[in-house]
Amino acid sequence: MAGGSAGSRDVAIVSVAQSTHERAKVATNEVELIQPVIQQALEQIGATIADIGFVCSGSTDYLAGQAFSFVMTLDAVGAWPPIAESHVEMDGAWALYEAWVKIQAGHADTALVFSYGKSSPGDLPNVLSRQLDPYYYQPLWPSSVGLAGIQARAMIDGGAITERRMAEIAYASRTAAANNPFAQLRSSAAVDDLLAEPYLSDPLRRHDCAPISDGGVAVVLATGDAAARWADRPAWIRGIDHRVDGHNFGARDLTVAPSAALAGQRAGVGDDKVDVAELHAPFTHQHQMLVDAFGLGDGTDVNPSGGALAANPMMAAGLLRLGEVAGRIMSGAADRGVAHATSGHLLQQNLVAVLEGA
Amino acid sequence: MSDDRTITPLPTGLWSQPTVDTSAVADALDGTETVQRVRQPASIRYDFVPGVATTRFLKGLANKQIFGERDPLTGDVYVPPRGVCPVSAQPTTEQVELSHKGSVSSFCVVHIGFGTNAPPTPFCSALILLDGAVISLYGPIQEIPYDQVRIGMRVEAVWADDADLSPSFESIKWWRPIDEPDVAAETLKGHM
Numbered sequence: 001m002a003g004g005s006a007g008s009r010d011v012a013i014v015s016v017a018q019s020t021h022e023r024a025k026v027a028t029n030e031v032e033l034i035q036p037v038i039q040q041a042l043e044q045i046g047a048t049i050a051d052i053g054f055v056c057s058g059s060t061d062y063l064a065g066q067a068f069s070f071v072m073t074l075d076a077v078g079a080w081p082p083i084a085e086s087h088v089e090m091d092g093a094w095a096l097y098e099a100w101v102k103i104q105a106g107h108a109d110t111a112l113v114f115s116y117g118k119s120s121p122g123d124l125p126n127v128l129s130r131q132l133d134p135y136y137y138q139p140l141w142p143s144s145v146g147l148a149g150i151q152a153r154a155m156i157d158g159g160a161i162t163e164r165r166m167a168e169i170a171y172a173s174r175t176a177a178a179n180n181p182f183a184q185l186r187s188s189a190a191v192d193d194l195l196a197e198p199y200l201s202d203p204l205r206r207h208d209c210a211p212i213s214d215g216g217v218a219v220v221l222a223t224g225d226a227a228a229r230w231a232d233r234p235a236w237i238r239g240i241d242h243r244v245d246g247h248n249f250g251a252r253d254l255t256v257a258p259s260a261a262l263a264g265q266r267a268g269v270g271d272d273k274v275d276v277a278e279l280h281a282p283f284t285h286q287h288q289m290l291v292d293a294f295g296l297g298d299g300t301d302v303n304p305s306g307g308a309l310a311a312n313p314m315m316a317a318g319l320l321r322l323g324e325v326a327g328r329i330m331s332g333a334a335d336r337g338v339a340h341a342t343s344g345h346l347l348q349q350n351l352v353a354v355l356e357g358a
Numbered sequence: 359m360s361d362d363r364t365i366t367p368l369p370t371g372l373w374s375q376p377t378v379d380t381s382a383v384a385d386a387l388d389g390t391e392t393v394q395r396v397r398q399p400a401s402i403r404y405d406f407v408p409g410v411a412t413t414r415f416l417k418g419l420a421n422k423q424i425f426g427e428r429d430p431l432t433g434d435v436y437v438p439p440r441g442v443c444p445v446s447a448q449p450t451t452e453q454v455e456l457s458h459k460g461s462v463s464s465f466c467v468v469h470i471g472f473g474t475n476a477p478p479t480p481f482c483s484a485l486i487l488l489d490g491a492v493i494s495l496y497g498p499i500q501e502i503p504y505d506q507v508r509i510g511m512r513v514e515a516v517w518a519d520d521a522d523l524s525p526s527f528e529s530i531k532w533w534r535p536i537d538e539p540d541v542a543a544e545t546l547k548g549h550m
């Protein structure tokens with residue numbers, strides 16, 4: 001069923017590839033990291049760059065500490081002869097959105113979308129503080145974990161979650177990832193043992209935080225004939241929407257994610273059953289917030305990949321969620337799924353897509 | 359950035375700020391000045407990760423060797439190598455040791471010096487297409503007046519003293535002319 005942001009052309013994810021996600025890929029640079037991933041995404045459907053109408057990537061210079069770093073990774077696409085190409089300083093899920101719009105506009109029938117992040121060269125919680133408002137927040141150098149701790153505290157005090165429930169989410173995510181060969185954290189100590197650990201940023205313990213990961217992902221989008229040619233069972237994007245909450249943390253209720261809920265509503269999450277959902281929650285309490293925002297019930301398998309709590313390559317973890325849901329639909333394991341991506345601190349920006357097998 | 363640097367007032371016109379209506383908090387603001395600018399020094403430390411191919415290239419420089427990498431499909435040799443051929447999108451896996459000679463494919467005259475090892479201004483900064491490579495390296499030209507540098511001119515690398523060699527571009531101090539006839543500019547097209 002179509003949501004509020006269904007688009008007039010049927011567009012599907014027809015191919016997904018990802019790297020393994022590790023704490024630090026110290027040997028390879030970004031282009032060496034993403035090249036095999038892009039090659040696999042194209043090769044496994046028998047496509048070449050000549051078959052692709054539009055290329056869009058998501059990454060950020062702040063991870064590498066290098067201006068225009070994304071230009072260097074275009075070598076992995078084969079950018080000569082010239083290609084139609086764009087880039088977003090956002091998670092790759094937003095690059096997918098741009099490609100989806102490009103296809104809706106009739107400017108392309110196929111697209112390659114990729115994103116990658118090597119967080120290991122810098123100190124990630126500090127680097128992330130640079131995306132805050134430059135006048136009031138940036139000068140304080142608040143770490144991403146510290147800010148998330150404020151949000152978790154607000155949720156606990158408001159009765160929306162408990163530390164035990166948070167530990168249960170961590171445990172469930174990392175044990176689910178035992179089946180995900182690409183994940184970084186694939187096992188967990190028991191919940192009681194997790195709760196015995198010291199705080200990292202009260203009330204967050206280490207297990208409440210996503211790992212710091214280096215990794216990348218690539219997907220191919222196609223419409224019409226190309227989709228039919230490249231996939232037996234394409235993962236059709238039936239609704240996609242993204243929304244933003246205000247950047248001033250003091251001016252909004254941190255215990256809810258209204259932009260996520262609105263994007264989910266506009267994408268049509270609640271219009272039918274949800275077999276599988278992949279939520280981009282870098283912290284355990286945010287996982288709960290998103291489950292509540294989308295109204296996901298017991299019939300939904302949430303984060304079978306382990307989610308961002310099992311592997312969180314910056315700029316790629318959101319697009320990975322779309323890839324994970326698409327993979328389950330293409331394989332026939334699910335008929336209808338929801339993928340969510342976030343960007344910024346405290347679930348400020350949210351994108352939701354509903355994917356279906358028919 | 360030094361904290362004692364003078365900050366000039368904002369110019370009027372395009373950059374001027376509208377007057378803010380502060381009547382509601384007039385008492386609290388009594389005697390205060392409008393904030394025009396704030397100073398926010400910031401720095402983040404990164405560990406540079408050159409990657410597999412560029413690491414091989416940088417290690418070569420410490421031994422007075424220039425390593426490019428060849429794309430197996432097109433046969434093109436890239437230097438400095440980043441690991442992937444931008445035409446075929448395939449990994450460049452074959453290492454190729456290149457000549458220390460090349461041709462100036464483009465240049466500009468620099469009048470404002472920058473960097474710790476920049477020559478005195480004005481000097482000539484050039485792109486040098488090494489013999490056997492398909493893309494040009496960047497470096498300063500010395501041992502010739504800057505206004506005599508020309509496209510197609512033949513040059514060679516001048517290496518740092520052995521004690522100063524390191525896995526860095528600074529192992530090549532500069533490039534100097536050699537006694538070989540210029541190559542035709544046409545042959546350098548597409549190799550900048």
